[in-house]
Amino acid sequence: MRRKFVAGNWKMNTSFQSAQSLAREVASAVAASNPAVDVAVCPPFPFLWPVQQVLVGSPVALGGQNAYHEKSGAFTGETSLDMLIDVGCQWVILGHSERRQFFGETDASINRKIAASVERGLGVIFCIGEVLEDRQAGRTETVLETQLAGGLAGFTATQLQKMVIAYEPVWAIGTGVTASPEQAESAHAFIRNWIAMHIDASLATALRIQYGGSVKPENAKEILSQPNVDGALVGGASLKSDQFLGIISAAAELARV
Numbered sequence: 001m002r003r004k005f006v007a008g009n010w011k012m013n014t015s016f017q018s019a020q021s022l023a024r025e026v027a028s029a030v031a032a033s034n035p036a037v038d039v040a041v042c043p044p045f046p047f048l049w050p051v052q053q054v055l056v057g058s059p060v061a062l063g064g065q066n067a068y069h070e071k072s073g074a075f076t077g078e079t080s081l082d083m084l085i086d087v088g089c090q091w092v093i094l095g096h097s098e099r100r101q102f103f104g105e106t107d108a109s110i111n112r113k114i115a116a117s118v119e120r121g122l123g124v125i126f127c128i129g130e131v132l133e134d135r136q137a138g139r140t141e142t143v144l145e146t147q148l149a150g151g152l153a154g155f156t157a158t159q160l161q162k163m164v165i166a167y168e169p170v171w172a173i174g175t176g177v178t179a180s181p182e183q184a185e186s187a188h189a190f191i192r193n194w195i196a197m198h199i200d201a202s203l204a205t206a207l208r209i210q211y212g213g214s215v216k217p218e219n220a221k222e223i224l225s226q227p228n229v230d231g232a233l234v235g236g237a238s239l240k241s242d243q244f245l246g247i248i249s250a251a252a253e254l255a256r257v
């Protein structure tokens with residue numbers, strides 16, 4: 001059985017102080033309840049280190065929200081994967097729709113970032129998802145296929161063993177409109193099948209696919225109970241410890257049944 005994985009993408013939110021206190025609240029509750037669920041938080045770059053300090057000895061993992069594929073050099077404003085590893089990250093989110101939409105990331109540039117992460121052994125949360133226009137035009141699977149084929153071009157199953165895919169329909173991000181459990185399940189099943197057909201069947205079976213887009217404690221159980229939904233990538237609700245912990249509890253309850 002795939003162990004569920006709940007990750008918080010804090011995006012461009014929190015301050016030095018609030019990042020540390022949020023991480024402290026999450027870490028202590030997770031340590032106390034010891035849920036059968038993997039948990040990670042992904043703070044903004046300046047707060048990775050202070051949050052890491054709070055997470056020492058905790059089961060909560062640390063992740064970056066992006067990285068550049070080059071090792072080092074004259075790339076003003078960029079952050080390398082080695083830097084993320086250096087401050088204690090185990091995960092990096094790559095290909096988030098906000099990176100694609102506002103910062104010009106393409107399937108090809110995301111592919112280079114995944115390659116660099118794979119080389120360094122950092123776990124990747126690879127985000128894909130369609131915009132509303134694509135869904136309404138019946139192009140969801142075509143878009144997912146293009147993003148999968150582009151982002152994962154050239155990799156073997158062994159290289160992708162640590163990868164997690166996050167299916168995040170763009171129309172559900174930050175809108176309060178969640179994909180229905182059926183819509184999520186259908187996209188997740190499509191993704192798993194694509195991996196089985198184009199990369200490797202056993203990788204597909206083991207692959208964890210998170211759902212992201214307006215996940216809240218109130219809807220988490222319904223979405224997370226779908227057979228192909230293996231966790232959540234949470235934005236807004238990961239900024240409030242009680243909400244994030246509510247989602248973790250929902251995932252943990254399902255792990256028990």
Ligand code: 13P
Pocket residue numbers: 009096168172173174175176212213214215233234235236237
């Ligand atoms: P929301 O949970 O705020 O909709 O954001 C989802 C997301 O983009 C996580 O990466």
